[in-house]
Amino acid sequence: MKFTRALTLVVAMVATPLMAASNNVVDNGDQLKQKLSDTLGVEVQSLNQSPVPGLYEAITNRGVLYVSKDGSKLFHGNLYDLDNGMKNLTEAALAGPRMEAIKPFEQNMLVYKAKDEKHVVTVFTDITCGYCRKLHNQMAEYNDLGITVRYLAFPRQGVPSKNAVDMEAVWCSADPLKAMTDAKAGKQVSGAKCDAKIAQQYQLGQSLGVNGTPAIILEDGTMIPGYQPPEQLLQVLDSVQ
Template identity: 50%
Template sequence: MMSSVTQAADDAAIQQKLSSVLGLTVDSIADSPVPGLVQVSTNRGFFYISDDGQFLIQARVLNIDEGMRDETEVAMTSLRLKGVEEMEASSITFKAKNEKHVISVFTDITCGYCRKLHNEIGELNDNGITVNYLAFPRAGLNSENYDDMVSVWCAKNPQQALTNAKAGDNVASATCKNKVAEQYKLGQKLGVNGTPNIILPDGSLIPGYQPASLIVSALEQAG
């Protein structure tokens, strides 16, 4: 059995290699279901790496003996839930009066499908679904897109500012202490590469636009 000291040294070596060679920041390292591999959560997504640090793998691990259970999705589910919980207080929230479910949506004010989903926010709220929006400026952190999203998050009425921006209105400049960059980095960590990206209460993911009626149906079936 590997000692904890040896394991810590191996983990440190893996973190150092990923940082120095690939420029990745490792958030966590854990055993994987596959012997010889460890799973790593980084600032640019979720990977597996051979325990000698030579091979980096981006893949899905399916457990044949457990009915093809997606072990990668199991691990990602817990990461999503933890991440959105940490960012909930800094999200722009459209709260349902009779709340039954809470979903988190990575969004961009310039994204056509994000605008389409936002046009259905009333239907979601009416069906007891609270929406927590998280910022994911697709153009990156050094962009006008990012600056505009900061202005939305810093507006006196962020909900109205977000609605106006998604309607195509000009964004009035505003600054404040905000977590737009942190939300964007969380999205990268969780593998978000497009918007909208919808995280359901159980941590499962809808990787794109779905009509409000289908989101309501999915949540009702989940219970």
């Protein structure tokens, strides 16, 4: 990788989807994209005007970066709108593209569907994570509140690992939903192989900024890191409608 030690921390801390839409044109866009690629080793997917005059917003395969028009200065971090309730402008820019990146993986999700569905959340989960188990143990409560939970795999030990192999066994089980419940109860799930795309799910999570589990993606693409109790999650979901 072409990161310097400092820039490794800058770029790796925030991840993003692989696409973004904007009508703002950057005159020297090709040169800036090439400079960022050559200097940092990132792939720039889009380069647009940012909400701050004088800064461009670069959305890459490894992070969101803000760069000066002449390409001499780099800024990393979230932008907030002080006049709009401290709205996180960086998160808002990522929400739509994040959902687009998830769509191709819908067929790989393990879905616990609410009978009276009001909301759908996508959760990057691990079978050994304590708070993932806590969330799963309350699945009936989420469902009773009208919240459908869709799981994607994020083995915390990475890929390849025993963790990833165990999660593949869950996804490839004859009854994956029961196998997930068993695995999160600490039971051993019989090994099975299939095209579960565990590695791809893990890589997707990394590209979206997941660095721990559970990570909850709301319907608007907003990501909430960490466990949320059923009633609290419902309040959040109702507030973003």
